[in-house]
Amino acid sequence: MPADFASPAPRINAIATAVPDCDVHERYTEWAASQLDDERKAKLFRRMESRGGISHRYSVLTGGDAAMDFGSFYKRGDEPGTRARMERYAAHAPDLAMQAIAGLPSTEGITHIVIASCTGFLAPGLDQIIARRLGLSTGVERVSIGFMGCYAGVTLLRTAAHIVRSDPWARALAVSVELCSLHLQQSDNIESLLAMGQFADGAAAVIVSAQGEGLGLGKGLSLALEESDELITWTIGDSGFVMHLSGEVPGKLAEALDDASVCNAIMGDDPPVAWAVHPGGRSVLDAVERGLSLDPAALSASRSVLDTFGNMSSATVLFVLEKLAPDKPETGIALAFGPGLAMEGLRFGWVTGDA
Structure with missing residues (x-):
């Protein structure tokens, strides 16, 4: 386990x-x-x-x-x-x-x-x-x-x-x-x-x-970036829900992930084998790859979901996990980003029936 x-x-x-x-x-x-x-x-x-x-x-x-x-x-x-x-x-x-x-x-x-x-x-x-x-x-x-x-x-x-x-x-x-x-x-x-x-x-x-058996769900991770509350907003107006997504998000995200304490909290003692990163856009995935110094292949599942389906808000990270599950990854982490700018994470890894 x-x-x-x-x-x-x-x-x-x-x-x-x-x-x-x-x-x-x-x-x-x-x-x-x-x-x-x-x-x-x-x-x-x-x-x-x-x-x-x-x-x-x-x-x-x-x-x-x-x-x-x-x-x-x-x-x-x-x-x-x-x-x-x-x-x-x-x-x-x-x-x-x-x-x-x-x-x-x-x-x-x-x-x-x-x-x-x-x-x-x-x-x-x-x-x-x-x-x-x-x-x-x-x-x-x-x-x-x-x-x-x-x-x-x-x-x-x-x-x-x-x-x-x-x-x-x-x-x-x-x-x-x-x-x-x-x-x-x-x-x-x-x-x-x-x-x-x-x-x-x-x-x-x-x-x-x-x-x-299945993808075991482990420790969670939450992070809200300081002075970033205007970067992503989701406001109810007279003509539906209005999204504001600042072009500064990828840069702020890469900067945050490059911080040693944040990087260590995500990586843990051993870097995850699998990455289920919410594909909030190509630039967001590029920022995660850059900020965490990941191999380009690490986010292939996320990029594939983005290409095939786009960003489906909260459902998207589950599409990524669906792609990863057949490989029964020993260790992994799911990361998603949203209003705040904030990040939510969850460790996962394959477990058997008796685990």
Whole structure:
């Protein structure tokens, strides 16, 4: 059993992911570029967007809405209000969550549900909706984690692990679902358009228990950088949730990770074999690689997820773990970044049924 793991260690027994059918990446690029009246700026935007390390992003929007045609959800001059966006969230988030859950081998014996989502609100919440659709006991214990942003995927796993540590017979279903495409904003600012051009929709579901083999979940790590609270913000406005992602984030992140105390806290006594780093953008992954002096291949799983799916907020780190799990890594660490600027981490490593 890896160091820093309780016995019996909480572990991910199964993990499954899902994305909607509609790939909107190329159409977004044209929609965003059309908002820049200066053709030189539009060309610059397209060039920078093409270097972002993303080939595909998926959205629950379909048909003309996904194409961003006139009269669609994002028609020019008439942005959808927060209510309209939340109606779409309520209509699509449960279905996408259930699509991910359907990929799990079994949901029998679930005692707890933990939900993470920062792109929408509804009540009764996703926790109750999912429990009802799965036919779970009305007494199943439920926890909802909201509005934490991209690092909530790590918090989701830590919460499920804490539940299992407190009750070794617990079987927790942890689900992240994010519909980032519901919060696009009209803008003539290249930095804002590039930031929005990273985000996509996706869901992930995991089973966490203290039985069987799987990715053991160990010690957590939290860090909030001083004087960085304006670098990443997520504000509820009249036209949805407005993301601000400063271009200073990669530099600040690399500087923080280069600090000896931070680096030692992440690396521990032995450097992890596997890295599940939230792909918050190509520049963020480059900053982590540079700040921690990692081999370029160390973040290959994260770069692959970014290329194939984009940044799905809290669900994304779970997509990375799904790619790493088949290799049964002996040791690893998951890292994710979000509003603050803050970082959440969690050690993991393969454990057998008797660990």
